[in-house]
Amino acid sequence: TLEEALAIYAQPKQRGRAAAKPPLKELGADPVSGKPVVVKDGRFGPYVTDGETNATLRSGDSVEAITPERGFELLAEKRAKSPAKKTAKKAAAKKTTAKKTASTAAKKTAAKKTTTAKKTAAKKTTAKKTTAKATAAKAAED
Known part of the structure; x- marks a missing residue:
């Protein structure tokens, strides 16, 4: 109807990316970098991040069952594989x-x-x- 169309046009346009999703789980501070480590849900599935390094969860890992030690281990493996600083x-x-x-x-x-x-x-x-x-x-x- 006309009223519905006017209501749709009155809404602001949606541009750019959506707002960042909150973390799924917090694992504590990383012993290497000292930054807080969290589990997030990304485009290619859940991953562990300290804000600088991202490590994808393996198929055997689940968001609910992951331990802080396993998260730190995944980040350490990723840092070892990654090339020199950008x-x-x-x-x-x-x-x-x-x-x-x-x-x-x-x-x-x-x-x-x-x-x-x-x-x-x-x-x-x-x-x-x-x-x-x-x-x-x-x-x-x-």
Whole structure:
């Protein structure tokens, strides 16, 4: 009805992500990082997190039965598997992108020079062809 439609239009638009869900279970402070460890429900199932490192629960683990020791163990395994800190990766990525932009800039200037040379050469050849055709036409008329 008209009233229902107006009520729907009066509601604010929903944009972006939904609000973060509260943790399913709290396991206490992590002995390594000292941060509180909680169990959350994510897109790919439940996981344990200390706010920095996330470790997915295994198929044998359930949210209700997981112990703090098991949560700390999962986080320790994840930290051992994970590569070096992201800050080192970001610095290396910045260096490689700087090198790439410098090399692409050099390639672009070289490409511009060659394309301008090709364009002028193409114009000359078309001009020669038209003069050759005009000369042949004049000779045919005579």
